[in-house]
Amino acid sequence: MFLKYLSELHGVSGNEKDVRDYIIENIDNNVDSYRVDKIGNLLATKKGKSNPAIKVVLTAHMDEVGLFITEITSEGYLKFQTIGYMDVNILVSKPVIINNSVYGVIGSKAIHLQKPEERKQSFLIDQLYIDIGANSKEEAEKNVKLGDYAGFTTAFTSFGSGFYKGKALDNRAGCAVIMELLKQQYNCDLTTVFTVQEELGLRGSKIISNYLNADLAIVVETTSAMDNQEQDRENWVVELGQGPACSLMDQATIYRPELIKKTIQIAESYGIPLQLREGTAAANDAGNIHLAGAGIPTITISIPCRYIHSMSSVISQSDYTNCIELINLILNNCQEYINLPHRGWEVMK
C-alpha cells in the first residue's frame, strides 16, 4: 500500500526528493504528463473524459517535520534545529537516521544525573544532541555534514481495532489518497500537485499559486485530533473514526459556506461519514491556493490524526478509506460545485 511506503520515506521540508521519486514512479502509468517545478513541487495532469472539462486541482504536501544538523561538536555529537513546528519534549531518546544511512539517537542527560530541579523542567533544544556513535568530530564528519537532515525511523503498522501508526502521516496520508484517486478516470481534468515546504510556511504552494488556474481546488490534509486527550469536548477539534473532516476556517483561509454545504450534501447522500473541523488553528496550502490569480474556490478535506508532528502519529483506517471515497464522489460530482451561484446573486447590466 502506498501509505506504508510513503510514511517510511524521508522527506523533511526542503529534502522531498525520495518522496517525489516514489510518487512519480507509482503514478506514471496513471497520468498524462508530469513535471517538477523549480522549487520541487510535483505537478501531474490527467485529462478528463469530458471536453471541455471542469478543471480540478487536487493537492497534498510531500514534506514532513524533522531535524537539521547545525553543529558537530569536538566529541562527535551533532547539534540540531527542528524544521517545522515540533515539540522538543518528544525528541528525547528517539532513534533517527541521517542521509538514509547513518543511525543516531537523540541524547540527553540521564535521569540519575539530573539535579532535582532539572527533573521538574523540560529540556531545551540546546541540551539535546544526536549521538551517531562517533568518537570525534573528524570521525563524525566522515558521514555527516552541516545542513544534513535527520528523520525518524518509525515503522508503519496497523494496530488496535482499525488504526494505523507511523511517522509523517502529515501529510503522506494526503499524498497516498491522491495516488489512489489517480487510478480512476474522471470527467474533469485533474491537476494533482504534490507540494514542498508546507511545514515551513506554505512555501511550495506559494509558487504554485503564481500560475495555477482551476475551477475547484481540493486540499487533502491531516489535522490534529485531541479526542480523549483533552477533558473538554469543545477542545477535541476532530475525533478519529468519525470520518474525514471538512475545514470551516483556519489561519490562512475562510472556506466558502456554499462549498462546505455542498460537501456535506454529497457525503450525506452517499452515506459517507463526514465531520466538521471544530477549530481554526494552523494553516495549510489552501491559504495560497484560494488566492491564486483571481481566486480559486477551495475546500480542505483532512484525515484526523493524533500526535501529529511526532514520530508516532495515529490515524483511523476507516477515516483514510472514507477520505478517498469522499473525494472520489466530489470529483464525480464536481459540476455541482461549479454551478453554485456566487453567494446566491449576481447583477449584470
Add this chain to the structure above:
Amino acid sequence: MSMNRDFDYSLLAKLTQAFGPSGNEQQVAEIITDNVKDYVESIVTDTMGNLIVRKKGNEQKIMIVCHMDEVGIIVTHINKNGFLYYATVGGLKNTDMISKRVIFSNGTVGIIHKEKDETIDKKPEKLYIDIGAANEQEAKELVRVGDMAVISGDFLENDSVIISKALDDRIGCFIALEVIRTVTSPYDLYFVFSAQEEVGARGAKTAAYAIEADLAIIIDTTFSYDTPKVQNNRVSLNNGVAIKVMDKSIVVSPAIKNWMAKIAAASDIPHQWEIITAGGTDSGPIHLTKGGIPTGGLAIPVRYLHSGNEIVGKKDITAGIDLLTALITTHLYFES
C-alpha cells in the same frame, strides 16, 4: 474649510447594522448593489465574495477599494448544555470580549462570558457564548458549527459624531457610494467592495489581480488615539480625512501621498497624515500585485476600533467624500 454637510445617514445606519463578518459579506453587498445599480455599468462578484462595481471611463483605470467585512467570531462547538464555543475572526482581543453581545445572521443574540474562576489569556476556548438555549438540541436549532456572529452595537448620531458597530469599514463603503452616485470622471473607475480584509486583506488580492489598475486608492479607517490623556497624537476625530503615509503593510510612495495632500490643500479639504505601525490594510497585497500597482490610501479616524462602539466624526466623512471626489476628477499624480 469644508464643514460637515448633510448626507443620507440612514444609508450608513443600514450599512453598519448589516451582518458581514469576513467571508459572509452578502448582506452588505446586497445593500450596496441596491444603491448603485442605477449609476454604474456593471456589478460582479468573484469567488472571494468581492463586489466589483465599474463606472466606465476612457482614461486610466483607477481601483477604489473599501472593505465590506467586519470582525466577528465563528462557532467551533456546541456543547451538551447548549453553550457555544468559538474562535475569533479578525483582530479581537479575548480580554475585550467578556460581556460583549454578539448577533448571528438569523438574529440570534448571544452573550460572551467566562467561567467564574477562569483567568483569561489569549485562548478564546476559555470563553463561551450563551444564547439562552436550554440544551444542545435547542441551540442547534438556532446556530450551527461554522456559523459566524458579529459584535452588536446600535447606530447613534449627534451633530458631530456617529457611533456604531462596523464603521470599520462601512464608513468607507458609504463614502464610495456617495461618490459613485455623484461623480463624473474621465477615468475608468472600478469600485471594489472587498471581502475578508479583517483576516489579512485576502479579497483585495484577487480583485487587484483581476483588475490590474493603473492606480489604487484605499478608503479604510485608522486609529484615532485622541483619548483624554493622550497628547501629541497624530490623528484626531473631526480633524479631517487622513492621508496614508504608512501602515504595517505599505509605505506609500511620496509622489502619491504628496499629490493627495496637494489636491486636498487646493480644495481646502481638512486632512491629516496617517502613520501607523500596527495593522495592515488592503493596500498591502494590492501594491504588490503583478508588476506592482501604484497605491495610496485615505483613512477615516475612528475611536475604539473593533469594539462595537466605534466613533467617527462627521467632518471627517465630509472631507473623505470631498477628497476622493477631487482625486478622481483631476489629473492623476503621474500626470501633474
